[in-house]
Amino acid sequence: MNAGYHLRKIAEATGPAAGLATLAAMVEQSGAINQSDPAIIGGLLSVVHTQLLQAPIDEVAVVLAKIDPQVIYQVESTLPDQTSNRHLLLQVLAMMRTAASLGILKAILIDRPPKEWMQAAQILSPLMQNDDWPVDALYPDVLQCLIHPSLAASLLDLANYLTRKGRVDEHPAVEQLQALNHLLGEVSGRLGSFEDNPRAFGTDVETVQNTLGEAVALAVSLCDAVGLIGDESSIGKLNQTVELRHRRVQCEAAGALAKLGDDVGQERLIELAGDPAARLRAIQYADELGFGDEIEEEYRTDNANAEAELALWLSQPQQMGVPPTHIEVVDTRRMLWPSFENPIDVFLVRFEYNFGDRVFSNVGIAGPTTHSLAADVADMSIDDIYAIYAGWHAEHSDxxxxxxxxxxxxxxxxxxxxxxxxxxxxxxxxxxxxxxxxxxxxxxxxxxxxxxxxxxxxxxxxxxxxxxxxxxxxxxxxxxxxxxxxxxxxxxxxxx
Structure with missing residues (x-):
């Protein structure tokens, strides 16, 4: 039996009912699915995910309540190796937010963790958007998955979120503090090696970006976690981490040190407020910890915020990956803008990367959105730069x-x-x-x-x-x- 063909015919329908029917059919044909082309099955999983979520937003919970979590477990456990999009099934379990669905999600994460950290973040994201799920269905048992780099950052981010929201009496990973400190030292050492030799993470751009993104995400999550736990045993590893050149990691380490009462952290946060790529987070930490008045007012202006927003956007692994060497607002106007009912402030921000033998520069936008086009718009008139971004940002079915x-x-x-x-x-x-x-x-x-x-x-x-x-x-x-x-x-x- 060609499972791919029959299941694709089922998946041609739309809507939640079709998604439920497709899941049921996949259970019935589990043996055939296991022998099918992983690419076809991966495409089908994407279709099913879309079908289930095609209900109006206030009816999605009703649709998900009709799914037996064991059905998803049966489907997931029979998928052929190398099947893409299996994480979408796990996200459905997280969206269900019941003790049963989260118990199955935990079991799958322990036995078959996702391969990419971005997939793990997508799986767990519904739990950071809702506060109506039983924490003990996941924590602390799921923390045994910290050994998997793809899961560690997302599991810690969720634990940090639960701590900040007051949904737990103490940080879920407090018993693993020694392991967290050790892991922070390891990932800091790895990032340090990368800074000394960028080829340490690979030779092709995609591999380097993925590996760097995973390491940075884990370092940030670890700094946040040990800062929330608040034990002085973490100071040594945080001091190691704060010396890294990566601005986001440096800022998170400084913030954690400042929470622990360490003067180095406070001093570094005040210093980082002058760096556009770290400015917003540094000011936020300084304000939260009560020494925000020590930061210069020039770093709190609207122009300074616009520069910071674009510098942070450019620093993301999926963009340039590093902060620009120079950035400045070149024009700002208050105007009506697509999708906004009232006038807003729009900023045009010129940035530059000096690579020694060549210079890369462009003009991006901040305010209604933060973005830089791939095409070079720097030599266009100011009016036309505003216009091209307004046209790019506009969305309408017509x-x-x-x-x-x-x-x-x-x-x-x-x-x-x-x-x-x-x-x-x-x-x-x-x-x-x-x-x-x-x-x-x-x-x-x-x-x-x-x-x-x-x-x-x-x-x-x-x-x-x-x-x-x-x-x-x-x-x-x-x-x-x-x-x-x-x-x-x-x-x-x-x-x-």
Missing amino acids: IFTISVDQFNEAQKRAIEPFAQHLQHLGYDDIKPEMLGFLLDEQAAIFTGTRDNTQCVVVTDGLETIDQPIAGRQRPLGPSDIFNLYKGRKMLRTFNS
């Missing part, structure tokens, strides 16, 4: 694009007048890329040349915008030019 390889016959006809308009304006070598829809208006996106310069161009027949792409390392793409077009329209309309 605002979308269709790429040329997806055109139907009507769309092929619709783009022709736009191409003719560009020819009349003097553009050559015109190649259609996208058709854009902005509420009840249409615009077409092309590549072409004008005055012998290759460019990307958008037009609606009345307004035409182009940007050169020849000779640029990070030129605007078709989606970027459409974002610029719609952002200009939106900001003109909102702020006229």
